[in-house]
Amino acid sequence: MDRLSCRSCEREEEMNETIKKFKVFWAWQDEKEEAWLREMSLQGWHLRELPFPTVYTFERGAAQDFTYRMDFITSSTKRDEYFQLFRDAGWVHLGQMGGWQYFRKPSADGSAPEIYTDVESKMQKYGRLLTILIIFLPIMMINLRTVTEYTNSPAGAILWGIYLVIFLIYVYAVVRIATRVMKLKKKI
Known part of the structure; x- marks a missing residue:
């Protein structure tokens, strides 16, 4: 037992x-x-x-x-x-x-259910995300300019390099999401 x-x-x-x-x-x-x-x-x-x-x-x-x-x-x-x-x-x-x-x-019968079954709803989803990303883009650009002022020292140059990489990834994200929205628009 x-x-x-x-x-x-x-x-x-x-x-x-x-x-x-x-x-x-x-x-x-x-x-x-x-x-x-x-x-x-x-x-x-x-x-x-x-x-x-x-x-x-x-x-x-x-x-x-x-x-x-x-x-x-x-x-x-x-x-x-x-x-x-x-x-x-x-x-x-x-x-x-x-x-x-x-x-x-x-999942029903191996098929994956969707929360959005129409293209317009999917566009709205990515549109909401894109709006947030675009709102913060000017802030990222201002910060990049500010960080550029401190590149005279080795630590400042490293900080600038790190921030530049982050900024480029951010811009890439905006482009990828915008591209997805445009592709969805073509389906309408």
Whole structure:
């Protein structure tokens, strides 16, 4: 009897096992991130929380085919209605990371359900993200100018180089998201 209890405890402990994964996805890689989360579920690791950007906490469970979808929202108004809409459609809200909302739903017959079934809604999603990126672009440019003034010292030159790389990645993100919006517009 004790032996069975111990085995049961081991299985229960195994089922409550969690892991943290560090993985970087850029703003334009939301579909790649969703596919990775689905693959983790197929291996029995289900997203539990997003404690910090680029850190994912997974809980061990039975391998299941879950579809993960992300949405980008900026407004806090009508949040309750927003989440209720997803709940009514069978989606479970898992958390958020920097404006990105993470949802999960069991896949039906191996097909991945979508939260946006029309092109215009997808355009709005990326449009919201693009708006935020564009709002902060002038701030990034002003900061680049400010950092340039301190390049006389070796530390200042290193700081300028680091900031320049960050700025270029930021501009690249704006271009990638804008390109995605333009491609979606062509589908209309």
